[in-house]
Structures are given as structure tokens and as C-alpha cells.
Amino acid sequence: MKNDVIHVNPELLFRWNKAIPRYTSYPTAPQFHPIESEVFQEKISSFDKSVKPLSLYVHIPFCKTMCLFCGCSVVLNRKPERQSLYLEYLFKEIEQVARSFSSRRDVSQLHFGGGTPTSLTEDQFEKLMAHFDKHFHLLANAEISIEIDPRTFYADKGGKLALLKKLGFNRVSFGVQDLDPIVQEAVRRRQSEEMTVSTYYKARELGFDGINIDLIYGLPHQTVERFVKTADRLVELRLDRIAFYSYAKVPWIKEHQKAIPDATLPSTYEKFQIYSEARARFMEGGYTAIGMDHFSLASDTLATAYLNKTLTRNFQGYSIALAEDMIGFGVSSIGFLENSYFQNAKDLTLYQEQLKIGNLPVMRGYVLNEDDIRRREAILSIMCHFQIDKLKYGHLADVSPLVAEGLLEEEVDRYVATPLGRLFIRLVASSFDAYLGKGQFSKVV
Numbered sequence: 001m002k003n004d005v006i007h008v009n010p011e012l013l014f015r016w017n018k019a020i021p022r023y024t025s026y027p028t029a030p031q032f033h034p035i036e037s038e039v040f041q042e043k044i045s046s047f048d049k050s051v052k053p054l055s056l057y058v059h060i061p062f063c064k065t066m067c068l069f070c071g072c073s074v075v076l077n078r079k080p081e082r083q084s085l086y087l088e089y090l091f092k093e094i095e096q097v098a099r100s101f102s103s104r105r106d107v108s109q110l111h112f113g114g115g116t117p118t119s120l121t122e123d124q125f126e127k128l129m130a131h132f133d134k135h136f137h138l139l140a141n142a143e144i145s146i147e148i149d150p151r152t153f154y155a156d157k158g159g160k161l162a163l164l165k166k167l168g169f170n171r172v173s174f175g176v177q178d179l180d181p182i183v184q185e186a187v188r189r190r191q192s193e194e195m196t197v198s199t200y201y202k203a204r205e206l207g208f209d210g211i212n213i214d215l216i217y218g219l220p221h222q223t224v225e226r227f228v229k230t231a232d233r234l235v236e237l238r239l240d241r242i243a244f245y246s247y248a249k250v251p252w253i254k255e256h257q258k259a260i261p262d263a264t265l266p267s268t269y270e271k272f273q274i275y276s277e278a279r280a281r282f283m284e285g286g287y288t289a290i291g292m293d294h295f296s297l298a299s300d301t302l303a304t305a306y307l308n309k310t311l312t313r314n315f316q317g318y319s320i321a322l323a324e325d326m327i328g329f330g331v332s333s334i335g336f337l338e339n340s341y342f343q344n345a346k347d348l349t350l351y352q353e354q355l356k357i358g359n360l361p362v363m364r365g366y367v368l369n370e371d372d373i374r375r376r377e378a379i380l381s382i383m384c385h386f387q388i389d390k391l392k393y394g395h396l397a398d399v400s401p402l403v404a405e406g407l408l409e410e411e412v413d414r415y416v417a418t419p420l421g422r423l424f425i426r427l428v429a430s431s432f433d434a435y436l437g438k439g440q441f442s443k444v445v
């Protein structure tokens, strides 16, 4: 299957490797502007008239140590009381939002992200889930998922993992990034292979239906030779899904990334080769390439969603589309309700202060206009299905340069991304972005 390794002429690679959004939203976050929480209330009232289910996201920002590559919204913390106080405010927020609806709304997806949601204690997990149960109606077949740091699960021999299963969580994703100790040392994330593998087997034993793993390419000291060892070992485990992210280098936002010396990072060409070789290993191991950066076994719901064209993309990356409207809880979280984005205060103190005085902590947002809605649909179609309907969206962008360069192929009624175009799908999507150039982003590779 060596032919699955895609080779790109270095000159084209440099030309295509632009700083472009990952399109987890459209318009992207730099377009959000200060918004009154009343706008959010109005959208809740309008949504209230429908019977659509909701998707919920809850952000737990705390991490005990900072991984040098991290681009997430994190609060470095070792004080348990700080986390307990945060939960009190989170409960308040959940209650206040739920009270705005006239009935207990159906929820088809609940996702815990971070930071490190598994920094919550067993008691905190129980209380938080009871709180969601009290204020929302979690559907029997709801997807309840969480991002797990295996380092927080190792010491108790799987006790917390068993509790999550009991509480109804059915999908878990483990942060791993790379199994190589040299890379781990360089990013200050020490996580032995034993920690990762034993947590994985414990999750299998407990019967979780969906087990994912997060990997990153482009980290310091990664080479093709060493990274394929990580890829081969993980393929052996038969994870349901592998998220394979390009290292998003954004030191102007995440100061700690500056502690990674540039000289230790693979060059753009090497980074692309690491991606391409690992991709070949995943595909040879029976995984299907989904969207931009996911690989999944045919039995996984993401693969089914991809085949059925129900795959979608939100702030957590690729997802199965169970509910279009999402409410975000917790500091910095982003929701999407009635064609509008809403973001909570990014600062922990501000988030808590707003709730203390009885306000919802929504600070920024964006109400999409008709043109934004069409472009958002077009970008979702490209990012998720690698194609675009000519009649519906063709007039929104001139894609002829992409066709000429071999990234898109023109068919009678649509444009379809070529295998090469799929690797640069952010670039293809960006031609439909009316705000391109407004905001600083990480590079495609």
C-alpha cells in the first residue's frame, strides 16, 4: 500500500501552505464581536418554539501542567478549591440557561472538553451529571463523550473510567500526541506507553463503544522513522478513531509555545512527510480517512456519518450531526444557536463575576446574515464531504485556480476535491471565506 503515501512537489507545498482557519466555525472566531447576553436570550426564545434536540458542550479548563504545544483554552491549576468554586458557577450557568426554556429540552449530544475534564473528582462528575439530568432531558441514545488525559487515570487503576461508564458516557478520546519519549520530553508531557495502553484496554474492558485517540504531527524532534513506530503501535490497538492534528503553531496567542525552539521542529516538508507516511499506515491498517484530520474504522459512527453525508464540523472538530444547535457552558466555551455564535467570557474571573451578579457570561458572538449562512454551508460541504454543489454555491467563489492546480475536479453538477485537494482542504474551503485575511491563523501543514 506504499502508493497511499502522497508526494507533493516541495514548491507547491510551500505555495499551498498558507495560514488559514481550520473552519471549526464560519465566520471564524476573529469575526466575533462584543454582544449583549440579551441577544442570546432572544435566540433561546426563538429556539424554544421548535422541538429540535440540542447539543451541549461543557468546558473544564484546568490542567496541572502545561504541555508546550497546547493551543487549547487552559487554566493552569493545582488548587482543588479553585475547581470546586468553578463548578458552583457552572451549575449556576446550567440552571440559568435551562430556566430560559419553557420545558426540559431534549439533548442528543453532550461533550466534556478542556483543558482536562478528567481533573474533576468522582463526586464532581456525579454532581455535574445529576445537574444536567435535572435541567435537560438526555435522550436514551445520546452521545455522551469526554476528552481524557490518561495521566489522570493511571493512578486509580480505572476507577474513574468505570464511574464515567456508569454515568452514561459512551465515547472517550485520549490525548496522546506521540508515544516517543524524546518528543514527550521536548513538549513537557510525560506519558508512558504503559499509561496510554493500559487506559485503552481498561476502556475496552468496560465496554465503551467509541474510543478515540488524539495525535499531533509537527512536534519537536518528530521524524518519519520515529513517528511511524507510534502510528504502527496505535494501529495494532484497533482504536475506533484516530484524530491526527497538524501542530497549530500560534505563539502570538499561546506564549508558552515560544519555549519550543524552532530548530527542533520538523521542516514543512518533513512535517508533510510525517503526515503522509502515518496516513498510509492508518489506511493500510483498515482506517478510512474522514475529513481533514480523522481516521476511523468502518464500524465507527464517524465513518457511517461520512458515508451517509451526515458528518458535520463544530468547535470540537468533526462530529456526527445529531443536533445543529449547541449550547456551550463554562469559561470560553462557544455555542451555536439559531444561526448565531455565542462565546462565554474567556477569562475565568470575568466568567465567574458575571454569573455572581446574575448575568449569563456570554460576551462575544456573531449573528450570521444570509450570505454567511450560504458560505457556511459551502465550507461545511467542502470540509466534511470534499465536494461542492455548483448550482447552489458555485457563484460564491471563483474556484478555477484550484481546478487548474489540480486540487479540485469539475464534474457536471459539482466540484470534487482530488486526493491532493483533500490534503489541502482548508485551502479549498478558504476560497469561500468572505473574511479571509482578517485574523491570524496556523498554517495548513
Ligand SMILES: C[S@@+](CC[C@H](N)C(=O)[O-])C[C@H]1O[C@@H](n2cnc3c(N)ncnc32)[C@H](O)[C@@H]1O
Binding pocket: 069, 070, 071, 072, 113, 114, 115, 116, 117, 147, 148, 149, 150, 174, 175, 176, 177, 214, 215, 216, 245, 246, 247, 248, 249
Ligand atoms: C483538550 S486536549 C485533550 C484532553 C487532555 N487535556 C489531554 O491533553 O489529554 C484536546 C486535544 O487538542 C489537541 N491540541 C492541543 N493543542 C494543539 C495544537 N497546538 N495543535 C494541534 N492540536 C492540538 C491535542 O491533540 C489534545 O489532545
Ligand code: SF4
Binding pocket: 062, 063, 065, 066, 067, 070, 071, 072, 074, 114, 115, 116, 149, 175
Ligand atoms: S494538551 Fe491537554 S493536558 Fe496538555 S495543556 Fe493542553 S489541555 Fe492541558
